[in-house]
Amino acid sequence: MSLDDDQVLIQKILAGKRASFEELMKKHNKRIFGYIYRMVRDEDVAIELTQDFFLKLYHVLDKYNFEYKFTTWAYRICYNMVIDHVRKNPAHIESLENDTIIPKLMDSENYVKEDTLDDLVKEEIREYTWSVVNRIPPKFRELILMRYLQELKYEEIADITQLPVGTVKNRLFKAKEMLKTELEKDGVLK
Amino acid sequence: MACLNETKIQDYIEGGLTAVERSLVRDHLIVCAKCNASYQRYEKLEKSLGEPVYITPPLIIERNVLRMLFPRIPSYSSIFALLAASFLLLVTSIYIYFDFANNSIVQAFQLTSHDTSNWLGSIIKAISTIFSTVYVIFKAINAFFEVIFKVNMGVEIIGLCMLLLLSWSFYLLSRLVFKKIKGSN
Ligand SMILES: [Zn+2]
Numbered sequence: 001m002s003l004d005d006d007q008v009l010i011q012k013i014l015a016g017k018r019a020s021f022e023e024l025m026k027k028h029n030k031r032i033f034g035y036i037y038r039m040v041r042d043e044d045v046a047i048e049l050t051q052d053f054f055l056k057l058y059h060v061l062d063k064y065n066f067e068y069k070f071t072t073w074a075y076r077i078c079y080n081m082v083i084d085h086v087r088k089n090p091a092h093i094e095s096l097e098n099d100t101i102i103p104k105l106m107d108s109e110n111y112v113k114e115d116t117l118d119d120l121v122k123e124e125i126r127e128y129t130w131s132v133v134n135r136i137p138p139k140f141r142e143l144i145l146m147r148y149l150q151e152l153k154y155e156e157i158a159d160i161t162q163l164p165v166g167t168v169k170n171r172l173f174k175a176k177e178m179l180k181t182e183l184e185k186d187g188v189l190k
Numbered sequence: 191m192a193c194l195n196e197t198k199i200q201d202y203i204e205g206g207l208t209a210v211e212r213s214l215v216r217d218h219l220i221v222c223a224k225c226n227a228s229y230q231r232y233e234k235l236e237k238s239l240g241e242p243v244y245i246t247p248p249l250i251i252e253r254n255v256l257r258m259l260f261p262r263i264p265s266y267s268s269i270f271a272l273l274a275a276s277f278l279l280l281v282t283s284i285y286i287y288f289d290f291a292n293n294s295i296v297q298a299f300q301l302t303s304h305d306t307s308n309w310l311g312s313i314i315k316a317i318s319t320i321f322s323t324v325y326v327i328f329k330a331i332n333a334f335f336e337v338i339f340k341v342n343m344g345v346e347i348i349g350l351c352m353l354l355l356l357s358w359s360f361y362l363l364s365r366l367v368f369k370k371i372k373g374s375n
Contacts, residue, residue, distance in 0.1 A: 148239040180232060
């Protein structure tokens with residue numbers, strides 16, 4: 001069995017090399033924090049949850065099965081932590097579940113779309129798209145984040161969420177349709 | 191062919207259709223401006239999503255996690271070494287403060303040691319000898335500075351500097367010794 005980069009690091013950590021854990025954390029921090037932050041949309045909560053995630057990861061690392069891909073296993077822990085957090089914070093659930101997409105930037109009725117928006121360079125479209133991601137309902141948002149931010153495959157997402165692959169795919173299509181509609185409404189995509 | 195639904199367009203972009211379906215979609219995209227526009231938007235969206243905007247995680251996360259997992263406990267060797275060095279610093283500074291001018295403590299020590307012939311007397315004798323020697327060295331250094339740099343720093347200042355230097359090296363030395371002792375256990 002050949003080991004990938006993550007698995008080599010895990011072997012070193014299990015052998016007692018602390019620096020390897022730091023390396024593993026550095027490697028995945030961006031994708032873990034990015035996911036949590038965009039799900040809970042509160043920096044302090046996101047920091048705390050990310051810390052909890054890495055602490056938990058360290059303590060259950062000896063239970064990791066090398067036959068599975070590390071990211072699928074670890075990101076599932078992260079996914080469940082966010083779900084637990086939302087469950088334990090009903091106030092949070094409400095704000096998330098009742099969340100409707102509210103276009104913020106270009107919402108005025110007689111907005112001069114034509115020339116102003118021609119100036120929206122690719123970079124701005126990208127920034128804007130990702131700000132809209134934060135506003136779509138959580139059950140769609142989490143899939144977009146797993147697919148594009150954590151760069152997981154349909155099968156991996158299905159493993160993590162325990163959903164059939166077909167459902168994952170359909171929900172992702174639906175999520176992208178929502179994003180497209182929003183961006184069209186905001187005049188970002190023409 | 192009827193207009194394409196959203197799923198069809200997305201499937202086409204992901205390459206998830208059969209060859210026949212693909213060519214049908216391709217043909218329709220050429221003739222239908224509406225579907226083509228929709229397709230273009232999906233392409234743009236896909237491109238934007240493909241380059242995620244990452245939020246840089248605050249550094250505090252890694253720092254806190256590492257601190258919680260691997261707390262840094264000061265080693266016994268450094269605590270012992272610090273105590274020993276502080277003791278040396280304290281005793282010597284008291285001596286310098288009270289006695290450098292007239293050497294009375296040294297004399298008192300010597301007197302005491304004459305009377306007591308036991309091990310305590312020998313220790314006091316040894317300490318006073320060390321102090322007198324150190325004093326002579328300080329004086330010599332002071333004289334040296336006076337000749338070379340034409341400044342009289344005073345034995346006290348020299349003493350203090352030497353003392354700090356001495357306690358620091360003593361600290362390092364003790365740490366090394368304590369570490370060795372601990373290591374051999
Ligand atoms: Zn059409």
